[in-house]
Amino acid sequence: EIVMTQTPLSLPVTPGQPASISCKSSQSLLHSDGKTYLFWYLQKPGQSPKPLIHEVSNRFSGVADRFSGSGSGTDFTLKISRMEAEDVGVYYCMQSVELPQTFGQGTKVEIK
Amino acid sequence: QVQLQESGPGLVKPSQTLSLTCTVSGGSMDSGDYYWTWIRQPAGKGLEWIGRIYNSGDAKYNPSLKSRVAISVDTSKNRFSLNLTSLTAADTAVYYCARGYCTSDSCYDMDLWGKGTTVTVSS
Numbered sequence: 001e002i003v004m005t006q007t008p009l010s011l012p013v014t015p016g017q018p019a020s021i022s023c024k025s026s027q028s029l030l031h032s033d034g035k036t037y038l039f040w041y042l043q044k045p046g047q048s049p050k051p052l053i054h055e056v057s058n059r060f061s062g063v064a065d066r067f068s069g070s071g072s073g074t075d076f077t078l079k080i081s082r083m084e085a086e087d088v089g090v091y092y093c094m095q096s097v098e099l100p101q102t103f104g105q106g107t108k109v110e111i112k
Numbered sequence: 113q114v115q116l117q118e119s120g121p122g123l124v125k126p127s128q129t130l131s132l133t134c135t136v137s138g139g140s141m142d143s144g145d146y147y148w149t150w151i152r153q154p155a156g157k158g159l160e161w162i163g164r165i166y167n168s169g170d171a172k173y174n175p176s177l178k179s180r181v182a183i184s185v186d187t188s189k190n191r192f193s194l195n196l197t198s199l200t201a202a203d204t205a206v207y208y209c210a211r212g213y214c215t216s217d218s219c220y221d222m223d224l225w226g227k228g229t230t231v232t233v234s235s
Contacts, residue, residue: 001175039221048208048225049159055218092159096221100174101161 002027002095006104012112013083021107023076023093030073030097037097040069040078043106044089052091053078085111114139116209116226123232130196130233134209134226142167142187146213149222150183150194152205160205164212165192199233206230 003026013019029038040053051060053069056076066081080087088111093104120132134148141148150162163173165183173181177196185192196203207229210222 035219037219037221041222048228049222050225051220051223054220054223058218060220060223094159094161094221096219099172100176101221103159103161106158 001100002029002098002102004093004095004102004104006091006093006107009105009107011107011109013080013087013109014112015085016082019080019083019087019109021078021091021093021109023071023078023104025074025076025095027098028073029076029095036072037095038069038071038076039094039096040067041092041094042087042089043092044086047089049092080109083109083111114211114224116211116224118207118209118226118229120207120229120231122230123234124199125235126200126233128199130194130199130203130231132194132207132209132229132231133191134193135191136211137190140187141185141190141192144213146211148183148185148192149210149212151208151210151222152203153208153228154202154205162194162196162207201233204231204233 005024007022029036036056038056041049043049057069068079090106090108115137117135147164147166149164163183165171165185171183180197182195209226211224212221
């Protein structure tokens with residue numbers, strides 16, 4: 001199965017400052033259909049995960065534009081342009097190019 | 113708006129079978145080319161994909177659970193279900209259901225999640 005590795009695992013961020021999370025996959029997430037199946041989710045404390053980004057760089061409906069995704073192949077990044085208090089939680093990357101779908105270990109983002 | 117709600121027993125004995133249901137409200141399951149997913153999360157740990165099923169009934173499972181898991185769908189009742197057999201303490205987790213769909217342009221995997229239901233395996 002494809003292993004997803006996130007760094008860092010913990011990230012304290014000062015409000016108003018940017019934040020960046022890396023996600024690396026053990027195999028390319030580029031499908032033969034030309035799409036790259038890399039997703040990002042945010043799990044706020046005590047809640048179920050919520051979708052942020054689909055196919056590397058596309059925000060799900062209703063997601064703030066301070067969230068952006070980039071990358072290709074096996075290396076991906078989620079960026080928060082300006083950290084807000086409501087962005088606290090655990091961020092997960094997930095691949096669905098190959099079954100079983102697999103998640104990264106999660107990156108806990110907190111206010112510094 | 114469309115919502116998902118998991119239901120089932122909170123406590124199950126080892127070696128027994130877990131049966132969970134995810135009920136879809138606020139919209140019809142077969143109003144689009146959706147697929148329905150189960151995910152679980154042990155306390156304080158990460159997310160594990162269990163499997164998914166399309167409205168057609170075609171199901172895919174995580175090989176780590178494949179011999180013990182079955183997912184079914186009943187679009188007429190707007191719900192889908194998870195059966196997990198031969199339970200052990202390692203199956204103790206919060207179980208989530210989620211929706212996904214693809215269009216000709218994009219895929220929206222797990223775009224909607226239930227709130228989760230806690231399952232404890234203990235005698």
